[in-house]
Amino acid sequence: MTQEINPPVRKQATSYDVARLAGVSQSAVSRVFKSGASASAKMRKRVLAAATEIGYRPNAIARGLITQRSNMVGVVISRMTNLYYPELLVQLTQAFSERGIRVLLFTLEHESEINVVLEQTLQYQVDGIVTAAILTPAQIDMLSAAGIPVVLYNRQAKHGQAAAVRCDQETGEAWLVAQLIASDHKRFAIISGPQDSTVSMERTGGALRHLSDLGIGDVTVVAGDYSYESGHQGLLEVHRRLGALPDAIIAANDAMAIGCIDAARHRLGVDVPESLSVVGFDGIGASRYAAYRLTTVQQPVARMTQATVEMLLQRIAQPDFGHEQRVFQGTPVRGHSARLS
Amino acid sequence: MTQEINPPVRKQATSYDVARLAGVSQSAVSRVFKSGASASAKMRKRVLAAATEIGYRPNAIARGLITQRSNMVGVVISRMTNLYYPELLVQLTQAFSERGIRVLLFTLEHESEINVVLEQTLQYQVDGIVTAAILTPAQIDMLSAAGIPVVLYNRQAKHGQAAAVRCDQETGEAWLVAQLIASDHKRFAIISGPQDSTVSMERTGGALRHLSDLGIGDVTVVAGDYSYESGHQGLLEVHRRLGALPDAIIAANDAMAIGCIDAARHRLGVDVPESLSVVGFDGIGASRYAAYRLTTVQQPVARMTQATVEMLLQRIAQPDFGHEQRVFQGTPVRGHSARLS
Numbered sequence: 001m002t003q004e005i006n007p008p009v010r011k012q013a014t015s016y017d018v019a020r021l022a023g024v025s026q027s028a029v030s031r032v033f034k035s036g037a038s039a040s041a042k043m044r045k046r047v048l049a050a051a052t053e054i055g056y057r058p059n060a061i062a063r064g065l066i067t068q069r070s071n072m073v074g075v076v077i078s079r080m081t082n083l084y085y086p087e088l089l090v091q092l093t094q095a096f097s098e099r100g101i102r103v104l105l106f107t108l109e110h111e112s113e114i115n116v117v118l119e120q121t122l123q124y125q126v127d128g129i130v131t132a133a134i135l136t137p138a139q140i141d142m143l144s145a146a147g148i149p150v151v152l153y154n155r156q157a158k159h160g161q162a163a164a165v166r167c168d169q170e171t172g173e174a175w176l177v178a179q180l181i182a183s184d185h186k187r188f189a190i191i192s193g194p195q196d197s198t199v200s201m202e203r204t205g206g207a208l209r210h211l212s213d214l215g216i217g218d219v220t221v222v223a224g225d226y227s228y229e230s231g232h233q234g235l236l237e238v239h240r241r242l243g244a245l246p247d248a249i250i251a252a253n254d255a256m257a258i259g260c261i262d263a264a265r266h267r268l269g270v271d272v273p274e275s276l277s278v279v280g281f282d283g284i285g286a287s288r289y290a291a292y293r294l295t296t297v298q299q300p301v302a303r304m305t306q307a308t309v310e311m312l313l314q315r316i317a318q319p320d321f322g323h324e325q326r327v328f329q330g331t332p333v334r335g336h337s338a339r340l341s
Numbered sequence: 342m343t344q345e346i347n348p349p350v351r352k353q354a355t356s357y358d359v360a361r362l363a364g365v366s367q368s369a370v371s372r373v374f375k376s377g378a379s380a381s382a383k384m385r386k387r388v389l390a391a392a393t394e395i396g397y398r399p400n401a402i403a404r405g406l407i408t409q410r411s412n413m414v415g416v417v418i419s420r421m422t423n424l425y426y427p428e429l430l431v432q433l434t435q436a437f438s439e440r441g442i443r444v445l446l447f448t449l450e451h452e453s454e455i456n457v458v459l460e461q462t463l464q465y466q467v468d469g470i471v472t473a474a475i476l477t478p479a480q481i482d483m484l485s486a487a488g489i490p491v492v493l494y495n496r497q498a499k500h501g502q503a504a505a506v507r508c509d510q511e512t513g514e515a516w517l518v519a520q521l522i523a524s525d526h527k528r529f530a531i532i533s534g535p536q537d538s539t540v541s542m543e544r545t546g547g548a549l550r551h552l553s554d555l556g557i558g559d560v561t562v563v564a565g566d567y568s569y570e571s572g573h574q575g576l577l578e579v580h581r582r583l584g585a586l587p588d589a590i591i592a593a594n595d596a597m598a599i600g601c602i603d604a605a606r607h608r609l610g611v612d613v614p615e616s617l618s619v620v621g622f623d624g625i626g627a628s629r630y631a632a633y634r635l636t637t638v639q640q641p642v643a644r645m646t647q648a649t650v651e652m653l654l655q656r657i658a659q660p661d662f663g664h665e666q667r668v669f670q671g672t673p674v675r676g677h678s679a680r681l682s
Contacts, residue, residue: 072465104413105434109435120443145396286627291632
């Protein structure tokens with residue numbers, strides 16, 4: 001859709017207009033509006049009064065063209081079927097905002113659209129990018145060539161070729177598997193996340209590996225898409241395939257674990273956890289609802305967000321800061337959705 | 342926090358560099374990169390090859406300074422204790438994105454911070470603003486003076502002095518109240534949302550008015566904050582105050598209704614809906630979980646989002662388009678959390 005537009009001419013007041021009205025120099029006006037620069041309280045008051053009177057406001061974008069910084073960062077997230085992301089988004093936006101940096105938001109239907117979005121973030125001259133979608137080595141090279149620092153959120157950089165913050169999905173799954181096996185669970189099924197989600201691959205792959213290490217090789221895996229509904233359907237599919245329920249279901253996230261529990265209780269009339277254990281991953285709000293009280297692994301969102309913001313700002317300030325991987329351990333939550341001894 | 346930064350000098354390729362390499366005119370390069378302008382497939386291929394070779398990309402921000410448009414809109418939302426907003430945010434971002442417009446995201450801890458945020462959105466020269474926080478007449482005047490169109494989302498403009506899209510909260514509550522009264526509920530309590538939420542005021546006020554119209558004047562109101570936990574605590578507080586439970590709880594949103602149900606079942610051992618009816622508002626994902634299946638009113642998010650995007654684009658294209666209020670009716674959901682006859 002294209003629209004021909006004749007924009008209204010906005011006559012904008014300049015810092016010189018403010019200086020004239022306030023009876024001060026233009027550089028004094030500049031100092032008042034520049035964060036971190038000094039100006040006396042009296043000067044500040046005088047300049048702000050004049051600015052308000054004539055409707056002056058500093059143009060952040062024009063300033064960005066001069067300083068080569070836009071004070072904007074791009075945040076790229078996948079469509080939020082994983083309920084864990086909205087929380088992350090609010091925390092990231094607030095952490096950047098406290099440092100005077102705005103978030104330009106990009107959403108993907110599928111992780112495969114990342115190329116188009118990267119091109120757009122560059123057009124907007126963002127100072128850096130946080131992405132919760134996977135980047136190929138070629139994409140990382142493109143950003144590097146453009147001088148745009150990037151931090152991968154919950155994604156691994158191949159060969160460590162980018163800064164990354166993530167939760168240790170595999171160790172989290174190892175804890176869940178160890179608990180279930182120690183409590184005499186023998187037959188397992190897994191409900192995975194979307195095919196193109198690397199987090200789901202790490203979780204599902206991790207669970208399978210640990211089960212195999214502990215002598216359990218025959219595990220039914222059903223594909224979900226991180227949604228409650230797919231967890232619900234996933235359990236029914238496991239039931240159909242096996243002709244019975246296993247001892248435990250390992251769901252690749254909490255929303256699907258909740259769907260499983262509801263399907264067991266309300267469709268199959270099976271008690272959770274007495275007759276079926278269900279475990280999730282993430283620690284979303286609903287995992288604490290009294291109806292579920294999930295056995296899960298809580299991602300340390302606040303610490304991961306803080307680390308992401310710090311790492312991106314370091315790399316914006318010092319582009320040669322180098323790559324670093326920060327891996328946070330999730331917090332095991334025993335909950336009440338698995339029969340643990 | 343201020344950091345002194347020496348940005349790396351990025352030598353950026355210009356459209357003239359691309360034109361020289363491709364052996365075409367600069368205006369041909371311009372046409373290839375301008376959406377909606379015509380260029381032959383052959384020309385497009387030649388220009389894109391040259392652009393890729395020298396790393397050229399059009400600068401959206403510099404272009405914005407020339408066209409007086411930044412192709413960015415500001416979206417202002419309150420901190421997402423109301424689980425309904427993340428869904429809205431994704432839908433808005435995608436609808437704008439399909440039209441080549443990016444979303445600059447602003448989050449508020451409290452609606453009272455709106456002044457600071459408005460000043461910032463103006464500094465970034467956004468083409469327009471969607472706000473889910475209330476604006477005072479003075480703030481609307483400020484935006485109007487700056488020539489920035491605004492659409493209020495789920496907020497009413499005083500005296501109709503702004504474009505607004507909202508769900509008819511009061512009619513939704515009227516439906517809920519009428520159903521409950523027709524099904525012989527006599528004693529009511531309300532759990533409201535945060536004090537500074539106008540949506541909560543409309544819902545709570547609407548419910549009280551309709552109850553009063555139907556002869557029920559004595560209603561206990563307990564303050565919540567839209568969170569699950571506050572719904573849980575709210576029910577216990579109602580129980581303490583009355584020394585018993587009422588026939589029905591009207592919660593100002595679904596998250597609190599779910600908290601109420603869990604408190605009734607898991608703390609007080611009371612059956613929902615047999616011994617207590619609980620109704621919510623919003624139609625969030627969790628309202629459809631089999632453990633709850635809420636009686637609620639579903640906001641038509643997709644239609645409201647579509648209307649918001651259309652209205653904002655109309656006003657960016659034609660600043661004198663004038664104000665308009667679009668009010669959408671929610672969809673009643675009978676659910677299973679209220680004992681309806």
